[in-house]
Amino acid sequence: MSIVNKGFVGKGGADTHRVPPGQSEVTSWPVLTYGPTPHVDTKTWTLTIDGAVNTPVTLNWKEFNELPQLQLLTDIHCVTRWSKLGMPWDGVSIDDLIDLAGGLRPDAKHLIATTVEGYTTNIPVMDVLNNKAMVATHADGAPLTAEHGGPARLFVPHLYFWKSAKWIQRLTFTKEDHPGFWEVNGYHNYGDPWKEERYSDDVNF
Amino acid sequence: MSTFSNNDWFEATVKKIIDESPTVKTFVFSTPRPITHVAGQHYELRLTAENGYQAARPYSATKAGDGKKLLTLTIMDVGSGEVSPYVANALVVGDKVEIRGPFGRFFVWTPEETRPVFLVGGGSGVVPLHSIFTSHRDSTSNTEMKLLYSSHTYEDVLYKSDFVSSPDVTITLTREHPKEWNGYTGRVTQELLRDLIDSFEAQPICYVCGMSLFVDVIAESLQAAGIPANTIKTERFG
Numbered sequence: 001m002s003i004v005n006k007g008f009v010g011k012g013g014a015d016t017h018r019v020p021p022g023q024s025e026v027t028s029w030p031v032l033t034y035g036p037t038p039h040v041d042t043k044t045w046t047l048t049i050d051g052a053v054n055t056p057v058t059l060n061w062k063e064f065n066e067l068p069q070l071q072l073l074t075d076i077h078c079v080t081r082w083s084k085l086g087m088p089w090d091g092v093s094i095d096d097l098i099d100l101a102g103g104l105r106p107d108a109k110h111l112i113a114t115t116v117e118g119y120t121t122n123i124p125v126m127d128v129l130n131n132k133a134m135v136a137t138h139a140d141g142a143p144l145t146a147e148h149g150g151p152a153r154l155f156v157p158h159l160y161f162w163k164s165a166k167w168i169q170r171l172t173f174t175k176e177d178h179p180g181f182w183e184v185n186g187y188h189n190y191g192d193p194w195k196e197e198r199y200s201d202d203v204n205f
Numbered sequence: 206m207s208t209f210s211n212n213d214w215f216e217a218t219v220k221k222i223i224d225e226s227p228t229v230k231t232f233v234f235s236t237p238r239p240i241t242h243v244a245g246q247h248y249e250l251r252l253t254a255e256n257g258y259q260a261a262r263p264y265s266a267t268k269a270g271d272g273k274k275l276l277t278l279t280i281m282d283v284g285s286g287e288v289s290p291y292v293a294n295a296l297v298v299g300d301k302v303e304i305r306g307p308f309g310r311f312f313v314w315t316p317e318e319t320r321p322v323f324l325v326g327g328g329s330g331v332v333p334l335h336s337i338f339t340s341h342r343d344s345t346s347n348t349e350m351k352l353l354y355s356s357h358t359y360e361d362v363l364y365k366s367d368f369v370s371s372p373d374v375t376i377t378l379t380r381e382h383p384k385e386w387n388g389y390t391g392r393v394t395q396e397l398l399r400d401l402i403d404s405f406e407a408q409p410i411c412y413v414c415g416m417s418l419f420v421d422v423i424a425e426s427l428q429a430a431g432i433p434a435n436t437i438k439t440e441r442f443g
Contacts, residue, residue, distance in 0.1 A: 002216075003216060003253050003301050003302065003303055004253055004254070004255050005252040005253055005254065005291065005295075005300070005302065006255070007291070007295055008252045008253070008254045008255075008291045008295070009254050009258070010252065010254055010258050010259075010260045010287050010288075011260075011287045022259070022260075022261055024260065024287055030417065030441075030442070031417040031441055032417075032441055033439060033441065034311055034312075034438065034439060035424070035434060035435070035437055035438060035439050036421075036424035036425065036427075036428060036434045036437050036439065037421055037424065037425075038434070080263060081261065081262060081263070117434065117435070118435075147417070147421065181311075182311075184310075185309065185310040185311040186308055186309050186310040186311075198212075198308075199211065199212055199308050201210045201211065201212055202210065202211045203208050203209065203210045203211075
């Protein structure tokens with residue numbers, strides 16, 4: 001690297017085992033959304049698991065909350081370069097939701113998550129199995145507020161946080177990949193924070 | 206012919222620094238390649254410490270790229286930030302930084318857009334809106350575009366030469382205002398939003414940028430004024 005910005009020291013010294021490259025730790029919890037915040041009523045809330053599953057199912061809020069609870073104590077990483085460490089998240093594991101839908105069919109290769117306003121995001125199915133992901137209802141012990149995706153959002157903490165779609169309504173398993181909202185608007189298709197997969201490549205623009 | 210990826214870092218040299226307000230500066234960088242982004246896109250700026258430590262942050266471009274080897278970014282000194290205080294206070298003309306981009310294809314505007322546009326910005330959230338506003342002004346587009354800009358004080362108003370006397374710009378000063386100020390004061394009200402929306406010949410699509418709380422309040426008010434949620438684009442910070 002030939003450039004050195006003399007006198008710049010930054011806030012280095014972050015825990016590099018916890019904070020991926022190019023990220024800075026924050027204690028606040030910034031809100032990023034591409035549009036207005038929807039206000040979702042749990043009285044009418046539903047979650048559908050469909051596509052390449054054996055018995056597609058739709059749950060209401062009461063049925064969903066009677067499912068076994070998973071807690072993940074983990075870190076989240078936003079592509080806008082902040083990470084928030086050590087948050088407890090509660091919800092229902094994707095494995096349990098798949099079981100409830102009769103299990104995956106062999107051609108289930110991708111999860112397409114759809115929110116109440118029609119936002120979508122795509123994740124390889126292997127990235128949501130084995131308790132790596134859930135539909136979360138609580139963070140830091142408190143119900144998710146609307147601006148953070150409440151009453152329930154997808155939670156896939158090992159990928160950049162736009163993959164953890166807010167106001168989740170539908171989990172569709174598919175054979176083909178279908179790049180979602182940010183993925184077709186210039187962001188990386190997979191989004192591994194440890195490899196800094198932030199943006200898609202535009203060449204010759 | 207060489208090809209560039211927007212993910213490749215390039216060296217940029219500070220060519221000019223413009224004081225926009227007490228905490229905001231606009232930097233003109235000379236770049237090794239032509240700058241051709243559309244209005245609303247952002248870049249990342251990266252600093253490197255003597256020990257090799259690096260930190261980068263996203264910043265909106267001040268105006269659309271015009272194919273010249275010049276890039277203009279407006280950067281606010283967020284006192285507690287890691288990158289912006291150094292950029293705002295230590296960078297001088299001739300210094301080099303690394304930049305890459307452009308990024309983002311959602312919060313953008315091009316002259317192909319045929320719908321009227323209502324821009325609403327709070328504080329430094331007006332930066333990408335300035336890019337959109339001037340891009341529209343300087344294009345052959347004859348669709349309506351209006352900007353509502355909420356600023357703490359008159360001193361904090363950015364891009365005064367483009368905004369203050371424009372008939373398409375409404376500024377409201379929320380904290381204090383000069384004695385001779387005859388524009389709006391106080392926070393954006395539902396009434397003001399509704400009046401501005403009603404002044405369009407057809408219902409506009411909306412771009413809202415600012416602190417998250419500001420954006421939420423404005424987005425709610427726009428919906429209350431009849432704008433469908435799916436025609437409101439937002440960009441938030443803080």
